[in-house]
Amino acid sequence: xxxxxxxxxxxxxxxxxxxxxxxxxxxxxxxxxxxxxxxxxxxxxxxxxxxxxxxxxxxxxxxxxxxxxxxxxxxxxxxxxxxxxxxxxxxxxxxxxxxxxxxxxxxxxxxxxxxxxxxxxxxxxxxxxxxxxxxxxxxxxxxxxxxxxxxxxxxxxxxxxxxxxxxxxxxxxxxxxxxxxxxxxxxxxxxxxxxxxxxxxxxxxxxxxxxxxxxxxxxxxxxxxxxxxxxxxxxxxxxxxxxxxxxxxxxxxxxxxxxxxxxxxxxxxxxxxxxxxxxxxxxxxxxxxxxxxxxxxxxxxxxxxxxxxxxxxxxxxxxxxxxxxxxxxxxxxxxxxxxxxxxxxxxxxxxxxxxxxxxxxxxxxxxxxxxxxxxxxxxxxxxxxxxxxxxxxxxxxxxxxxxxxxxxxxxxxxxxxxxxxxxxxxxxxxxxxxxxxxxxx
Amino acid sequence: xxxxxxxxxxxxxxxxxxxxxxxxxxxxxxxxxxxxxxxxxxxxxxxxxxxxxxxxxxxxxxxxxxxxxxxxxxxxxxxxxxxxxxxxxxxxxxxxxxxxxxx
Numbered sequence: 001x002x003x004x005x006x007x008x009x010x011x012x013x014x015x016x017x018x019x020x021x022x023x024x025x026x027x028x029x030x031x032x033x034x035x036x037x038x039x040x041x042x043x044x045x046x047x048x049x050x051x052x053x054x055x056x057x058x059x060x061x062x063x064x065x066x067x068x069x070x071x072x073x074x075x076x077x078x079x080x081x082x083x084x085x086x087x088x089x090x091x092x093x094x095x096x097x098x099x100x101x102x103x104x105x106x107x108x109x110x111x112x113x114x115x116x117x118x119x120x121x122x123x124x125x126x127x128x129x130x131x132x133x134x135x136x137x138x139x140x141x142x143x144x145x146x147x148x149x150x151x152x153x154x155x156x157x158x159x160x161x162x163x164x165x166x167x168x169x170x171x172x173x174x175x176x177x178x179x180x181x182x183x184x185x186x187x188x189x190x191x192x193x194x195x196x197x198x199x200x201x202x203x204x205x206x207x208x209x210x211x212x213x214x215x216x217x218x219x220x221x222x223x224x225x226x227x228x229x230x231x232x233x234x235x236x237x238x239x240x241x242x243x244x245x246x247x248x249x250x251x252x253x254x255x256x257x258x259x260x261x262x263x264x265x266x267x268x269x270x271x272x273x274x275x276x277x278x279x280x281x282x283x284x285x286x287x288x289x290x291x292x293x294x295x296x297x298x299x300x301x302x303x304x305x306x307x308x309x310x311x312x313x314x315x316x317x318x319x320x321x322x323x324x325x326x327x328x329x330x331x332x333x334x335x336x337x338x339x340x341x342x343x344x345x346x347x348x349x350x351x352x353x354x355x356x357x358x359x360x361x362x363x364x365x366x367x368x369x370x371x372x373x374x375x376x377x378x379x380x381x382x383x384x385x386x387x388x389x390x391x392x393x394x395x396x397x398x399x400x401x402x403x404x405x406x407x408x409x410x411x412x413x414x415x416x417x418x419x420x421x422x423x424x425x426x427x428x429x430x431x432x433x434x435x436x437x438x439x440x441x
Numbered sequence: 442x443x444x445x446x447x448x449x450x451x452x453x454x455x456x457x458x459x460x461x462x463x464x465x466x467x468x469x470x471x472x473x474x475x476x477x478x479x480x481x482x483x484x485x486x487x488x489x490x491x492x493x494x495x496x497x498x499x500x501x502x503x504x505x506x507x508x509x510x511x512x513x514x515x516x517x518x519x520x521x522x523x524x525x526x527x528x529x530x531x532x533x534x535x536x537x538x539x540x541x542x543x544x
Contacts, residue, residue, distance in 0.1 A: 002520075010470075038469070096461070103452070163455070
């Protein structure tokens, strides 16, 4: 991406060096950015953690893709003019049809599976009748542009209509009355199928009257596969993300090294507002209690859990859990109502904000350890070195000095669970936004 | 044509895929006739030890093509952000660039 800009916009001959596992992704990105003739070569994966001698061997060696010397390809990339008219390889005017070719039930299921339009589980075929029933539950017109999505910042946005969202909602098995929630998720601009090597998943929290109108679960088993609305809204969010952003295919448009089971349903649930001792999540973010909203988190990977909030050592227990999280993934506390009330009893946190402040002050780590995390090196250290606060100040700390791991606005609390016990967990994830469902009714 | 999914009849269903962006072709910068005496910037995106890798590239030029001048520069922030300040600097002071390694 940067090489394309430097080469085409600034007219500086540029060669990019990638690792071999990104071959298809590089081809796809350069093609979609209108520069399939971009010059690049490959070295073996990984670069991270290798010694200088091992990396020198990469430089002296051959590309694992072409079998030609890496540095020969680098020098040719800077000096050899483009051969042939590569631009002819691009289709500049492409349209997506409204209908696929008619076929039998079995053949269509096979087609959807082979085209990577599913999550590899059976889908409901989106017939005209089913899509029309879905569309009947919004006032928006079928051909209205509902939004834009892309799998990461190096990809271009794709566009989609209300009808395209309805097609994916049908495929997921969602009932028409769920459609405003699904539309709100699609229109958010946040993809549930982000392409990052870290294998992130999304998490969706629904607040307000819509929760009970469509029978969502905020109690026992809310985050598990026991509620039709929770399950199919989350599945629809995943399907629409992959299909409306131009795909999510391993090695091409999805680079999650290990993958993530949370991605099947995007951890979709309603907050248990009725049993929570605190203000609902959407009210914390500027909405009225009578508004219906969805809140979207991404980067869900790490989880820590425990039972109860113990009288004597609860601060130590919580600090241990926070230290066990990756320092780059901020904590969102998912508390059963029993645990939420225990936090009030133990810590006096009569608002979520007071508990968040305590977490902020107590999530500490020696500076040396913090800065040595690879994700901190990749994403925070560069910002710190160029003066961005609060990272720049943290960078001044001695290696043994305890520094804060997170910022207050990165820490969140949601109440969910059926009070069968006082279990609670911390989800390492990044809050993206809260959006209105009512606008999509 | 029935609007249901029973039996072996052919049925019509809608395509679930979104609309791709129109792709605008981008020109490639004219290539250099030779690297002799030219200044090549080695751009470190600061990701997964990429700087350590580029130092090996720099050593390679020093040993194998000493007439090529190289300078290692770090991107101004995280690799996910555009860096026009650095690109302008390279355009003003350099003849070419090598960027790597993302992963």
